Amino acid sequence: MEQYEIIQSKLSAIFKDHLNIEIPSPDTDLFAASLIDSLTFVDLLLDLEKGFGMQISIETLDMNVFRSFDSICHFVASHNGAKGKG
Numbered sequence: 001m002e003q004y005e006i007i008q009s010k011l012s013a014i015f016k017d018h019l020n021i022e023i024p025s026p027d028t029d030l031f032a033a034s035l036i037d038s039l040t041f042v043d044l045l046l047d048l049e050k051g052f053g054m055q056i057s058i059e060t061l062d063m064n065v066f067r068s069f070d071s072i073c074h075f076v077a078s079h080n081g082a083k084g085k086g
Contacts (some may be wrong), residue, residue, distance in 0.1 A: 007052070007076050014047045026070040036068065041066065052076055074079075 014022045021035050030036040036044065044066070045056055054076070065075045 003075055006074065008050075008073050010051055011073055011076065014044070014051055015069070018047050019043060023069050025053060027068050030068050030069070031067055036066070046067075048072075048076065 012023075015023055017038055021030075021040070023030070023035070024033070027036070048054055049056060065071050
């Protein structure tokens, strides 16, 4: 399994198992669809930091990056690459 597929799989598990969110499609706007609110967003950030060993800085946080499952996968891949845990 290639690195990007591993990221997709782990991220999918975070949404399903930790956040209890079923994503209709990878490009669904999670905020517009009311799947993510401010509290869920904080939980998502914490899960990303724990699950992928990332540090996400509030100063550089771009909300548009977190609008869809696909864009979150790209964000994790570009900031984490092969450093993902597990």
